[in-house]
Amino acid sequence: MAVKQWGSSYATDASTILSQFLANDVDGNNYLKPGNTFGGQNLTNPSYFAPAFYRYFASVDTGNASKWNALVANTYTQLGISVAAMVWCRHGVRQIA
Numbered sequence: 001m002a003v004k005q006w007g008s009s010y011a012t013d014a015s016t017i018l019s020q021f022l023a024n025d026v027d028g029n030n031y032l033k034p035g036n037t038f039g040g041q042n043l044t045n046p047s048y049f050a051p052a053f054y055r056y057f058a059s060v061d062t063g064n065a066s067k068w069n070a071l072v073a074n075t076y077t078q079l080g081i082s083v084a085a086m087v088w089c090r091h092g093v094r095q096i097a
Contacts (some may be wrong), residue, residue, distance in 0.1 A: 031044065
């Protein structure tokens with residue numbers, strides 16, 4: 001949106017930020033990390049998930065679209081597993097009835 005109003009320098013800045021996000025905040029298996037130096041698939045915080053934005057990022061960062069789309073899919077998988085969790089959770093942990 002900003003690029004449409006104020007010009008292409010915003011697109012350049014956004015591209016830089018998106019690249020840094022993928023490099024530092026997403027692990028090698030395309031799972032969001034809760035911090036840029038720890039976590040990933042086995043330790044995460046569902047409150048950080050924003051899959052609708054990842055879909056949009058795939059549409060503007062087309063060179064990394066497959067990574068963004070994998071992040072979307074993995075995010076929904078993790079949300080399905082941890083839907084009842086209200087705290088930090090580990091992948092694969094299910095609520096005990």
